[in-house]
Amino acid sequence: MTPLLEVDNLATGYGQSKVLRGVSFSVKPGEVACIMGRNGAGKTTLLRALMGVLAKTGSVRLAGEDITHWAGHRVNAAGMVWVPQEDSVFSGLTVRNHLTIAVHGRREEEEGLEAAGALFPVLGERLEQEAQTLSGGERKMLALAQALIVRPKVVLMDEPTEGVAPVVVEQLIPAIAASTKESAVVLVEQNIDTALALGQNAYLLEQGSIAVSGTVRDLHDRGVLEQRLAL
Amino acid sequence: MILGFLPVDSFNVIVLAAVFVLVATGLHFTFGMLNVVNLVHGELILIGAYTTLQVQRTTGNVLLGMALAPLAAGIVGVAMERGVLRFLYDRPLDSLLATFGLSVIIRQVVQFVFSPNPQIVRSPIGGSFLLGGFNIPWWRLIIVLVTSVLLVGVIQFLQRSRFGLHARATVANPLLAETMGINSGAMRAGLFALGSAIAGLAGAMLAPISTLNPQFGLLFLVNSFLVVIIGGKGSLRGLVVAGIVLGGTLAALQFVMSTVMAQILILAIAIIGVRVRPLLGLLREWRGRRPLGSAV
Known part of the structure; x- marks a missing residue:
């Protein structure tokens, strides 16, 4: 099966500070690739670079098309979406406004709102509420709904369950699994349980490069994840 | 005395309040929303006024000039944003310096092309009508009406x-917007063009009730910033209230003291307003309402 996302020899950073170098991996449809590593390893930086909001060298291909130097809005339009770890809502805008922006040009607004309500019923009940007044868990649901209701080719998720109550995590994981069966998912995750529940392959970032890769299950069984993440 | 104040003098209060709101509305976009300390705002007003003057000279049609004024100011605005300011959104001091430099350049170009001499733009609709025995100038009424329609729009x-x-x-959140498919660069350029066009419209509307010279835009710069800041940066509703309070108060004070003293008092009111407004914001938050400074 042809990969939906192909990353080859990617390097990026902030100004003179190089954060990532020589990062290569690919993700096929229906696959969840977990990017793991300690704090400061460059996981979020990798997602920013893939999403087109951080300059980079190397090559990024989305469904065969070279998107290495595309701006973020073009990357999004091409079918790659991002679920940020935090700072995921616009102040002053309602839940409906957020979902309207997400589905613009992809599907009918009402259809998108219904899909969001089906994914997370609480969002359907709070369409007119300002998103910044939602709880942390509901914000995560909104960020996920924005990404998943547009039937994306590639989903970039930055620790979607971090800081969320266990009862909410129980809702998020099945929703993510059900909505990404045909997408390629890049999941930045520190939580091994979440990685085991969702992921197939894992890539451990150390000092800006992929130090270890393999299946999540195998790396876990051999104790590599626990050792490398120092948990 | 009180009877003499009404209605013609009270109408002047309304006119000056409308002028304050009109000149500040363009700044709402460039400073209030985009966060650019836009010292070239006065020169965008100037461009609108001199565009009207030039079209009046060339074609004799003032209304055509007023229609083209927002276009001219909008084009200059978007050229400045794309050419210079878009690189400086994260560098407020540099953008302040850039807009100051651009304002000086535009003022000097206008002076070079049109001379520093006073110029007159004639009112497209002259005359006045009687209301309760007092004359109400048609053009001033139109300024109030255009400002009202503009705000609602x-x-x-x-x-x-x-x-x-x-x-x-x-x-x-520009970064989040970009990753959700919004071309944030184009959106910022659009907002700057819109703010500049409204400034141009303000210049065109105010030209017939003023004497034009290259310093014309500077007359409105400080008051525009006062209205936007006191109204709550980014809040159009706050801008309207601040414009009415400051403009109306200035007009009313001018009946009982000199213009200079009135302006000093307005600045004092503005300073008190800046000091008190955050306290009002805290009070409103305490009452559980929306905080000041929302986008509209």
Whole structure:
């Protein structure tokens, strides 16, 4: 099966500070690739670079098309979406406004709102509420709904369950699994349980490069994840 | 004395309040929303006024000049944003310096082309009508009406249009907006063009009731900033209230003291307003209402 996302020899950073170098991996449809590593390893930086909001060298291909130097809005339009770890809502805008922006040009607004309500019923009940007044868990649901209701080719998720109550995590994981069966998912995750529940392959970032890769299950069984993440 | 104040003098209070709101509305976009300390705002007003003057000279049609004024100011505005200011959104001091430099350049170009001598733009609708035995100038009434229609239009546009929704998202979080498919660069350019065009319209509307010279725009710069800041940066409703309070108060004070003293008092009121407004914001938050400074 042809990969939906192909990353080859990617390097990026902030100004003179190089954060990532020589990062290569690919993700096929229906696959969840977990990017793991300690704090400061460059996981979020990798997602920013893939999403087109951080300059980079190397090559990024989305469904065969070279998107290495595309701006973020073009990357999004091409079918790659991002679920940020935090700072995921616009102040002053309602839940409906957020979902309207997400589905613009992809599907009918009402259809998108219904899909969001089906994914997370609480969002359907709070369409007119300002998103910044939602709880942390509901914000995560909104960020996920924005990404998943547009039937994306590639989903970039930055620790979607971090800081969320266990009862909410129980809702998020099945929703993510059900909505990404045909997408390629890049999941930045520190939580091994979440990685085991969702992921197939894992890539451990150390000092800006992929130090270890393999299946999540195998790396876990051999104790590599626990050792490398120092948990 | 009180009877003499009404209605013609009270109408002047309304006119000056409308002028304050009109000149500040363009700045709402460039400074209030985009966060650019836009010292070239006065020169965008100047461009609108001199465009009207030039078209009047060339074609004899003042109304055509007024229609072209927002276009000219909008084009200059978007050229400045794309050419210079878009690189400086994260560098406020540099953008302040850039807009100051651009304002000086535009003023000097206007002076070179049109001379520093006073110029007159004639009112497209002259004369006045009687109300309760007092003369109300038609053009001043039209300024009030245009300002009112403009405000309603701008509020509706920002609240109901797709551009307005995307603009508010871009202003709130440009990075997130970009990753959700909004071309944040184009959106910022659009907002700057819109703010510049409204400044140009203000210049065109105010030209017939003023004497034009290259310093014309500077007359409105300080008051525009006062209105936007006191109204709550980014809040159009606050801008309207601040414009009415400051403009109305200035007009009323001018009946009982010199213009200079009135302006000093207005600045004092503005300083008190800046000091008190955050306290009002805290009070409103304490009451559980929306905080001041929302986008519209």
